[in-house]
Amino acid sequence: MNNKIVTLLTDFGTHDGYIGSLKGVIKSYYPAADIIDISHDIDPFDVRGAAFTLHTYYSYFPKDTIHFVVIDPGVGSVRRPLLLRTAQHYFVGPDNGVFQFIFSREAYTAYELDVKKISSGTPSATFHARDIFAPATGKLLQGNPCEKLGKRLDERTEVPRVFYSKEENGVLKLEAVNIDRFGNIVTGFSRRDMERMNKYAIDQVKVKDFSTNTLNSFYAEKSDGELMVLWNSMDFLEIAAVNANAAKILNFDKTKDSVQIKIR
Amino acid sequence: MNNKIVTLLTDFGTHDGYIGSLKGVIKSYYPAADIIDISHDIDPFDVRGAAFTLHTYYSYFPKDTIHFVVIDPGVGSVRRPLLLRTAQHYFVGPDNGVFQFIFSREAYTAYELDVKKISSGTPSATFHARDIFAPATGKLLQGNPCEKLGKRLDERTEVPRVFYSKEENGVLKLEAVNIDRFGNIVTGFSRRDMERMNKYAIDQVKVKDFSTNTLNSFYAEKSDGELMVLWNSMDFLEIAAVNANAAKILNFDKTKDSVQIKIR
Amino acid sequence: MNNKIVTLLTDFGTHDGYIGSLKGVIKSYYPAADIIDISHDIDPFDVRGAAFTLHTYYSYFPKDTIHFVVIDPGVGSVRRPLLLRTAQHYFVGPDNGVFQFIFSREAYTAYELDVKKISSGTPSATFHARDIFAPATGKLLQGNPCEKLGKRLDERTEVPRVFYSKEENGVLKLEAVNIDRFGNIVTGFSRRDMERMNKYAIDQVKVKDFSTNTLNSFYAEKSDGELMVLWNSMDFLEIAAVNANAAKILNFDKTKDSVQIKIR
Incomplete structure (x- = not known):
């Protein structure tokens, strides 16, 4: 039995036994699964934050890694359980936006997981991570083809979501997609976004004061303590403070505040 | 050397090097140990919370998994270091209540770990996780039978602990065993508890206001934000709020407050 | 491909995707890497805390374990990227003090990592963990000798840093190097420090009140709740409170307060 890699990204936290049971299910299907914790500390129900975080790491993993991403505020309702296949990777999780960056950057085939093909019992209504997504991951690890786990979905035409809006006079208003551990304010605006507009320079950046x-x-x-703006290691525009917490210095609230830039 | 699974549940937190040294000890005995973090964020000294958490995940793991559970407020005192063998699993940890759900749900053989058989040095007085429980785990991984690690204990007659008390008129008062990351209030009252009383319906649930x-x-x-009561994914009665934090909404304190239900 | 162990100690936290991308890079070089999380919750930029934590676990791991330690407030500036080889282990991280205990306790050979030998692309300016230290770790795992990854440094003459100062009348003033999860105040003064002074008894310990x-x-x-002083499991002097939080009881601030002892 070969080692096969599964990465986990959830909002289950590490205080309870939730990640324990889903790791157990994966292991029970495929004991040699090499389970890699990415984070279980995504803010509860923060689908957008999870989508952004996934985007920062998935491409570094080797071919055939399975990326398990479950942030699932709508568990038990009608949102579809998804399986995606790209050239390099698999993705398992709910169809609620966690895969929006994958949709806009990768060619993929999508499948709607079929609960009856995956699990013999009835899944609980509140814990699909353990009862649907973990067994689906286990069956993939065992070598089952995607077709045996669900129905192929027709071509989807996702409108790529962007994290900025255009104001007057070449000003863009950027959303913050993450305040990281160091207090860096990470916007959803990437170098690639700018190049797509045929713009190559930023004249001014304004964040609160x-x-x-x-x-x-x-x-x-x-x-130390000075504020600065830079393209971060993922090529997103970021406001940082040297050895200090930019979000605290600026009293920045990612749900309300934004970053304005002027480009040319 | 085959991969063998060890799960870890502790209250050591992830800020210090404690889990580092115990992982190192396990690896030094058996480098192919497949160490799975469940949680190190059990509230400090919360034996009851750990017992409940263990119960939510242990059964999902494959045969011969070793479950390492160390929440040990009495380290250095006379509480016994235990090794349990059930049909499917091993359990290693202190005899202070962390295994109470295992005792009441599984047939098991118990051993008192014998420090002299486990380790050549003198264990520190304050860190038995590293100096007794980790070496015992390492020796199990190496294939030593339980008998070589300690003395078999006579049949124990544990009185199964329940997390509810009976009041007048068919009312039960339930303890909360966990407030999970999402603020769900998890009681220690299970569907199984109710069936044992030959009761099949809950007429009323009351929690504070x-x-x-x-x-x-x-x-x-x-x-969104509405309170509700449901059997959760482990079949325990739970008070939840839709995409919100029930414990905060109710200002619920698990050490003082309780949940009243009326059953028939 | 054999399993090989890599331990990770960082201040990246577990809220973001940072550890995800560096784990991905390591796995892409060597899929069978056995990645062991020690902690990602070192206080941001706390080089001294990381150095102390490393010291508490590194020696327990088996031969040839690679210890990856990245707390890197000076990322992008001129501090050197290091690779150390001791008789038992490898160490990878910045030359900013995180290895100070290794320098004073182990015989070692040091190499300055050469970015051009490690990675074909240009490393980002802000995330050397992913772009320099993780690829270096990957190349070590693949079996490359240290010489191929960087330039051997001449003998270093580190002045071992101590965490105490001598006052009058045989009094020592000790720094706290860690407040652990339980609120134990861990000083940087070890039994070994005392023996080096040919002192064998502590007459008095004073911490605030x-x-x-x-x-x-x-x-x-x-x-319960009583304060006490003891040599902890790493043989450092520690102030603890029974099943309670000593640092809170004493209102102890590790950046300002100290512990005084009188020895003979």
């Missing part, structure tokens, strides 16, 4: 017209390259360019 | 006479099946049946 | 002239051996010797 802070405003600058220069971008930096790395944190150590400024002094 | 909230009262209802209907049970729901899944979260999506109600609107 | 608390003072005692006896040391205890284990937590259960006192009653």
